[in-house]
Amino acid sequence: MKEIVIISGKGGTGKTSITASFAMLGGKDIVVADCDVDAADMHLLMQPDWERSEDFYSGVIAEIDQEKCIKCGKCADVCRFNAIPIIDEKYVVNTLNCEGCSYCFHVCPADAISMNEQNVGEWYISNTKADNVMVHARLGIGAENSGKLVAKVKNEAKRIADETDKQFIVVDGSPGIGCPVVSSLSGADFVVLVTEPTVSGLHDLKRVYELVKKFNIPAGCIINKADLNTKVAQQVEKFLKKEKITYIADLPYDETFTKAMTKGQTIVEYDDTNLKNIVVNSWEKIKEHTNKI
Amino acid sequence: MKIAFTTKGIEWNSMMDPRFGRTEFIALYDEEKDELTNVDNRSIESVAHGAGPQTAQKLFDLKPDVLITGNGPGGNAGRVLAQANLKIFIGAGNMTVKEAYDAYKKGELKNSK
Numbered sequence: 274m275k276e277i278v279i280i281s282g283k284g285g286t287g288k289t290s291i292t293a294s295f296a297m298l299g300g301k302d303i304v305v306a307d308c309d310v311d312a313a314d315m316h317l318l319m320q321p322d323w324e325r326s327e328d329f330y331s332g333v334i335a336e337i338d339q340e341k342c343i344k345c346g347k348c349a350d351v352c353r354f355n356a357i358p359i360i361d362e363k364y365v366v367n368t369l370n371c372e373g374c375s376y377c378f379h380v381c382p383a384d385a386i387s388m389n390e391q392n393v394g395e396w397y398i399s400n401t402k403a404d405n406v407m408v409h410a411r412l413g414i415g416a417e418n419s420g421k422l423v424a425k426v427k428n429e430a431k432r433i434a435d436e437t438d439k440q441f442i443v444v445d446g447s448p449g450i451g452c453p454v455v456s457s458l459s460g461a462d463f464v465v466l467v468t469e470p471t472v473s474g475l476h477d478l479k480r481v482y483e484l485v486k487k488f489n490i491p492a493g494c495i496i497n498k499a500d501l502n503t504k505v506a507q508q509v510e511k512f513l514k515k516e517k518i519t520y521i522a523d524l525p526y527d528e529t530f531t532k533a534m535t536k537g538q539t540i541v542e543y544d545d546t547n548l549k550n551i552v553v554n555s556w557e558k559i560k561e562h563t564n565k566i
Numbered sequence: 567m568k569i570a571f572t573t574k575g576i577e578w579n580s581m582m583d584p585r586f587g588r589t590e591f592i593a594l595y596d597e598e599k600d601e602l603t604n605v606d607n608r609s610i611e612s613v614a615h616g617a618g619p620q621t622a623q624k625l626f627d628l629k630p631d632v633l634i635t636g637n638g639p640g641g642n643a644g645r646v647l648a649q650a651n652l653k654i655f656i657g658a659g660n661m662t663v664k665e666a667y668d669a670y671k672k673g674e675l676k677n678s679k
């Protein structure tokens with residue numbers, strides 16, 4: 274069983290549209306993991322049945338026991354996040370502002386503050402329209418993705434892939450270069466970078482590739498909307514050559530992607546022309562490269 | 567020589583864990599004593615952020631001469647480990663601990679910079 278992780282660095286490059294297409298093409302040979310949990314949207318294209326769900330707990334936030342509180346205000350004084358306002362003459366924790374640092378918990382002379390694990394969302398195991406299993410998650414308002422949640426989603430996907438003897442896990446990775454991305458990449462066999470020919474697209478590609486290099490994972494790149502700016506597209510290609518990243522494909526800018534999306538479909542279901550061919554060929558190339566590892 | 571492995575179990579035939587920060591166990595083989603011990607790292611599952619540096623700290627305390635792992639530590643853990651006089655070998659993510667040790671002995675594993 275091999276693990277393919279798709280990341281982009283920059284948002285809006287088309288990573289999830291492309292990942293969902295691979296998830297369709299992979300069909301019953303794969304398990305899908307959506308680790309882009311901050312703004313999980315792959316379910317819109319994969320139409321999962323949300324078969325099993327479980328609460329997810331992460332991080333702590335402060336809670337003040339009003340019976341014990343002596344209203345000294347020390348907690349509010351030390352809070353760097355202004356998370357303890359006075360409401361109706363009571364010190365209360367603003368749960369959206371609390372970062373869980375526990376400073377207030379330690380300074381409270383009345384032991385009125387407890388730090389409690391919070392339920393930040395749910396994770397799911399679903400069957401999708403592509404005849405495969407998808408592990409995904411949804412976060413509550415103001416909750417943040419973490420390496421912990423990504424590790425959870427990936428571990429479940431791995432367990433299912435092992436038990437059902439699947440060939441690949443296809444992971445929609447998290448954006449940026451922080452903790453969730455590190456967790457997305459950890460243990461991967463092949464990385465697919467989806468980029469676009471814009472200054473920020475190239476900048477973020479370089480930034481996230483630094484991370485991929487640290488993990489010594491072989492990578493390939495798809496340049497989406499490649500015809501939007503041919504000059505930057507050439508710079509991207511130059512970068513790929515320099516870093517020995519496998520060039521997988523160019524995709525043109527095409528609003529068919531959006532049309533498919535509004536119908537809740539991936540491009541490989543909606544389109545029957547050139548776009549579909551490029552995506553199908555890309556998937557074949559990725560499988561070939563991953564199997565060589 | 568003391569050799570540390572990131573593993574999913576505590577036996578020679580346990581699988582390696584390709585992950586560094588979120589590895590389930592750190593197995594430690596003391597070549598002189600011919601003894602395989604381990605540190606349970608599974609509590610890392612409940613750590614939301616910063617798994618890499620925390621595992622690096624645990625490893626630091628074990629004072630191994632060599633670390634054998636899968637992908638290799640990321641940036642933050644790498645900076646912690648750079649303080650230790652430690653050789654890191656990678657690419658053993660899909661092996662058993664025994665296979666990883668043999669591959670290391672034969673010089674088949676890649677040295678991480």
